[in-house]
Amino acid sequence: MSHRFSHLETAPPDAILGLSEAFGADSNPNKLNLSVGVYKDETGKTPILEVVKAAEKKILEEEATKGYLPIEGSPEYAEDVRKLVFGDAVAQDRTVVVQTPGGTGGLRVAADFMRTQLPQVKVWMPNPTWANHPAIFMSSGVPTETYRYLADDRTSLDLDGMLQTLRESASAGDVILLHGCCHNPTGIDPSGDDWKQIAQVVEEKKLLPLIDFAYQGFGDGIEQDAVGLRTILQHTDEALVCSSFSKNFGLYSERVGAICLVAADAENATAARSQLKRTVRTNYSNPPRHGASIVATILGDPQLTAQWKEELESMRQRITRLREQFVQTMKSTGSGHDFGFLLRQRGMFSYSGLTPMQVDELKSKYGIYIVGSGRINVAGMSESKMQYFCDSVASVLS
Numbered sequence: 370m371s372h373r374f375s376h377l378e379t380a381p382p383d384a385i386l387g388l389s390e391a392f393g394a395d396s397n398p399n400k401l402n403l404s405v406g407v408y409k410d411e412t413g414k415t416p417i418l419e420v421v422k423a424a425e426k427k428i429l430e431e432e433a434t435k436g437y438l439p440i441e442g443s444p445e446y447a448e449d450v451r452k453l454v455f456g457d458a459v460a461q462d463r464t465v466v467v468q469t470p471g472g473t474g475g476l477r478v479a480a481d482f483m484r485t486q487l488p489q490v491k492v493w494m495p496n497p498t499w500a501n502h503p504a505i506f507m508s509s510g511v512p513t514e515t516y517r518y519l520a521d522d523r524t525s526l527d528l529d530g531m532l533q534t535l536r537e538s539a540s541a542g543d544v545i546l547l548h549g550c551c552h553n554p555t556g557i558d559p560s561g562d563d564w565k566q567i568a569q570v571v572e573e574k575k576l577l578p579l580i581d582f583a584y585q586g587f588g589d590g591i592e593q594d595a596v597g598l599r600t601i602l603q604h605t606d607e608a609l610v611c612s613s614f615s616k617n618f619g620l621y622s623e624r625v626g627a628i629c630l631v632a633a634d635a636e637n638a639t640a641a642r643s644q645l646k647r648t649v650r651t652n653y654s655n656p657p658r659h660g661a662s663i664v665a666t667i668l669g670d671p672q673l674t675a676q677w678k679e680e681l682e683s684m685r686q687r688i689t690r691l692r693e694q695f696v697q698t699m700k701s702t703g704s705g706h707d708f709g710f711l712l713r714q715r716g717m718f719s720y721s722g723l724t725p726m727q728v729d730e731l732k733s734k735y736g737i738y739i740v741g742s743g744r745i746n747v748a749g750m751s752e753s754k755m756q757y758f759c760d761s762v763a764s765v766l767s
């Protein structure tokens with residue numbers, strides 16, 4: 370009998386993680402990694418927040434069991450997440466919060482839930498979107514479509530195009546995937562007024578919003594970043610939200626996230642909870658404890674919460690500062706390219722407009738790693754290497 374795995378083809382490596390490996394092997398002392406989507410400090414490290422260390426100390430002393438969590442995760446964590454995401458926007462008994470392994474876990478649970486409970490729906494996602502979005506829904510067997518998002522100038526939102534696609538092509542009951550803030554990969558977010566228009570189409574077309582909320586606090590602030598989501602909730606009584614605490618608590622490897630479901634009433638919420646639990650049970654049974662304990666310990670203690678908000682704010686401000694410095698320093702190179710649009714964008718990412726050839730040249734000549742689409746992780750820039758970075762960009766642009 371022939372070997373069962375002999376016909377398998379090697380799957381392509383993850384494009385972004387492959388770049389990080391090449392970066393690790395690069396001996397250029399000025400090298401910069403602007404590819405992978407993690408926050409970095411001035412030294413290029415992804416630090417553990419002080420407040421996380423403090424919470425872990427407390428957990429180490431007080432934790433009494435490593436027994437399984439319930440299928441839906443820690444109830445304290447769920448309540449903290451509910452308040453952070455919804456504030457007072459929705460009655461507690463209409464919401465369900467299920468702890469998941471990262472935001473990705475939440476999205477996968479959402480996709481499996483749709484496949485079994487809402488089998489007619491398609492998911493409309495922005496073009497472009499995070500590469501894992503279509504892959505996750507495809508893996509679950511949920512059909513996807515795209516709506517227009519990026520304008521032809523590649524630096525702003527094509528709101529009219531977006532609303533037109535949805536009005537003309539989406540069916541009643543379809544799902545619309547929206548990035549709650551800090552759109553990945555473009556950094557382009559709808560304005561307050563844009564959100565109102567999007568919410569109107571959601572209502573008109575009876576779309577079910579699925580809001581991917583992976584960067585709360587990285588845009589304009591914790592509460593400000595929830596404005597879009599809460600605007601949408603004024604126009605629909607049903608929604609799904611996938612939260613991640615990888616970025617805003619720096620807990621990437623602890624896998625902390627949630628899927629939140631808003632139902633029309635408490636009875637619907639109870640039934641939906643039972644179905645979400647069934648999905649979790651057949652995926653990973655129950656979520657990991659440690660990361661959620663860290664989040665619950667911090668959000669359950671006013672002093673630690675204040676410290677977290679300060680540390681998050683300083684990450685957010687560093688990103689804003691780097692955007693400003695980049696734009697200014699590029700001006701000073703005399704390259705004639707105006708990058709002012711980066712100041713209107715939010716979060717870690719922006720489309721730089723660099724072509725795949727220019728991206729290649731930056732890597733081979735200058736040790737600067739950017740993904741082929743030209744998406745840059747602004748948080749990967751460094752104040753001390755800004756001149757080198759901008760001179761390199763100017764040289765490939767000339």
Ligand SMILES: Cc1ncc(COP(=O)(O)O)c(C=O)c1O
Pocket residue numbers: 406470471472473474499548553581583613614615621625626
């Ligand atoms: C838009 C978006 N959604 C979800 C995630 C998933 O985050 P997590 O690492 O918590 O799974 C990411 C992470 O990069 C993201 O950019």
